[in-house]
Amino acid sequence: MRTVVFSTKPYEQPYLEQANAGRHQLIFEPASLSSATAHLAAGAEAVSIFTNDDASAPVLEALRAAGVRHVAVRAAGHDQVALPHARHLGLRVANVPEYSPYSVAEHAVALMLALNRRLRQADYNLRNYDFRLDGLVGFDMNGKTVGIVGCGRIGGVLARILHGFGCRLLGYDPAPNAALTERYGLAYTSLEEVFAQSDIVSIHAPLNEHTRHFIGAGLLQQMKPGAMLINTGRGGVLDTEAAIAALRSGHLGALGLDVYEHEKGLFFFDHSHEPLPADDTFARLLAFKNVLITGHQAFLTREALQNIADTTVEHLNCWARREASPHEL
Numbered sequence: 001m002r003t004v005v006f007s008t009k010p011y012e013q014p015y016l017e018q019a020n021a022g023r024h025q026l027i028f029e030p031a032s033l034s035s036a037t038a039h040l041a042a043g044a045e046a047v048s049i050f051t052n053d054d055a056s057a058p059v060l061e062a063l064r065a066a067g068v069r070h071v072a073v074r075a076a077g078h079d080q081v082a083l084p085h086a087r088h089l090g091l092r093v094a095n096v097p098e099y100s101p102y103s104v105a106e107h108a109v110a111l112m113l114a115l116n117r118r119l120r121q122a123d124y125n126l127r128n129y130d131f132r133l134d135g136l137v138g139f140d141m142n143g144k145t146v147g148i149v150g151c152g153r154i155g156g157v158l159a160r161i162l163h164g165f166g167c168r169l170l171g172y173d174p175a176p177n178a179a180l181t182e183r184y185g186l187a188y189t190s191l192e193e194v195f196a197q198s199d200i201v202s203i204h205a206p207l208n209e210h211t212r213h214f215i216g217a218g219l220l221q222q223m224k225p226g227a228m229l230i231n232t233g234r235g236g237v238l239d240t241e242a243a244i245a246a247l248r249s250g251h252l253g254a255l256g257l258d259v260y261e262h263e264k265g266l267f268f269f270d271h272s273h274e275p276l277p278a279d280d281t282f283a284r285l286l287a288f289k290n291v292l293i294t295g296h297q298a299f300l301t302r303e304a305l306q307n308i309a310d311t312t313v314e315h316l317n318c319w320a321r322r323e324a325s326p327h328e329l
């Protein structure tokens with residue numbers, strides 16, 4: 001099946017090539033999918049897209065007009081796809097629902113620990129041969145309360161890891177999972193209580209019409225003074241301006257992000273040669289010493305890349321046989 005793989009990065013191409021083993025004609029395209037690039041899919045039956053590709057209604061229409069019938073999302077989150085419109089156009093869309101919840105949960109823990117133990121500052125001091133410990137005081141994770149917002153696959157793995165640390169776990173999820181309570185003592189409560197009682201809150205809810213900006217000024221105000229917020233879910237669930245205001249007032253003690261509301265066009269690209277970042281909000285976030293940001297890399301482990309490639313090729317195999325893929329949305 002001829003497939004244009006949009007947003008291909010050098011680190012994932014070998015995994016896709018190996019999983020494909022020459023079965024399908026994969027055309028690796030570094031450009032993102034948008035209305036300006038949809039024509040690149042002409043003559044292909046399928047496209048594969050990533051997190052920051054644009055699969056909004058007009059782009060899907062352009063793909064359909066170019067002859068595309070299938071869209072394989074190389075990610076778990078699929079908020080970038082206008083799914084009802086895809087169905088209306090008869091496009092089959094599939095994602096990779098579970099490629100490695102460990103990759104993201106472990107990255108969330110990395111952000112927590114790096115902020116808590118001031119690893120960036122410690123590394124900077126040490127490289128300057130400044131071995132004083134002033135300003136590097138952290139806290140024991142043991143005994144702290146951690147709130148998990150979105151206790152699905154990733155939130156569940158996070159609960160397991162933090163249970164091992166000796167944390168008290170609170171959770172908010174409209175669909176509670178009793179196993180997390182039995183195994184790790186996670187107590188489900190309201191979103192407000194999660195924010196009010198936690199020393200650290202970690203967000204793992206999907207972005208949709210209900211969750212856009214659902215973490216805003218009201219909830220941030222209810223946090224304990226000096227508490228930490230981690231977001232490795234989707235940037236749009238957090239009102240970034242409200243987070244900046246909470247940091248500025250000193251109420252929010254630390255912020256760890258792997259995702260950012262306006263990351264499209266910014267993350268995954270080299271902007272190092274530009275004189276000033278065009279995004280003022282991002283520049284303000286970077287100005288805080290107690291903010292640590294990674295550029296949407298939580299998923300980036302060898303195991304995750306392998307699973308993403310394997311599942312993407314599985315979709316193509318099913319579609320080439322004119323069958324539905326098990327992971328169609």
Ligand code: NAI
Nearest residue numbers: 077150151152153154173175204205206232233234298299
């Ligand atoms: P999942 O579908 O297993 O779990 C999501 C959970 O969120 C579900 O239990 C669901 O009931 C819950 N939920 C839905 N609406 C909610 C709300 N309003 N408040 C609280 N919880 C709510 O998904 P999974 O695999 O755990 O992924 C979670 C999110 O993480 C994805 O939607 C994706 O956006 C993000 N993600 C980020 C990655 C990264 O590299 N930074 C990589 C993979 C996923």
